[in-house]
Amino acid sequence: MADFDAVLKFWGPVEADYDNIGNMVLTRLFTEHPDTLKLFPKFAGISQGDMAGNAAISAHGATVLKKLAEVLKAKGNHATIIKPLANSHATKHKIAINNFKLITEIIVKVMQEKAGLDAGGQTALRNVMGVFIADMDANYKELGFSG
Ligand code: MNH
Numbered sequence: 001m002a003d004f005d006a007v008l009k010f011w012g013p014v015e016a017d018y019d020n021i022g023n024m025v026l027t028r029l030f031t032e033h034p035d036t037l038k039l040f041p042k043f044a045g046i047s048q049g050d051m052a053g054n055a056a057i058s059a060h061g062a063t064v065l066k067k068l069a070e071v072l073k074a075k076g077n078h079a080t081i082i083k084p085l086a087n088s089h090a091t092k093h094k095i096a097i098n099n100f101k102l103i104t105e106i107i108v109k110v111m112q113e114k115a116g117l118d119a120g121g122q123t124a125l126r127n128v129m130g131v132f133i134a135d136m137d138a139n140y141k142e143l144g145f146s147g
Helices: 003-008 018-032 034-039 055-074 079-092 098-115 119-143
Strands: none
Touching: 003 055, 003 119, 018 034, 018 055, 018 098, 034 098, 055 079, 055 119, 079 119, 098 119
């Protein structure tokens, strides 16, 4: 089975609860990698203990996961989805590529816990994110962003 489909097989529980799963992904990213929080000016001042119940974090987590769903459902034909994303993350948000590797491992763990993502699904998700990150990086290089 193609990696995109192998991940989509486990997407139901994520899709059913974008706000909560999205919050879990970002809260865990900010907790395990505190420097990533500094990249989000709009979340400045939110303490670790308040993250789980923070509506703005839930809303942004949902935005990220919905965009990831678009990428998964495009099954490789994602150039037009990735281009504006690379543009904003390079030129506006200034997010170095390594951060996408960090969030990949967080999404793997959260989907393992909340969606039952099994070993095959975890490998498939890492593969999909590897392609996503390589394509983001190619766009970053075109833009001259060294991240
Ligand atoms: Mn990210 C905004 C998708 C990973 C930091 N991100 C957005 C937006 C989408 C999005 C959609 C809103 C539209 C836009 O500005 O382009 N982001 C993703 C996806 C992944 C992702 C699909 C990976 C999966 N983003 C990351 C990572 C970081 C990050 C990793 C940093 C650690 N993103 C941002 C910041 C914004 C943003 C900062 C702007 C937030 C705001 O102020 O509204």
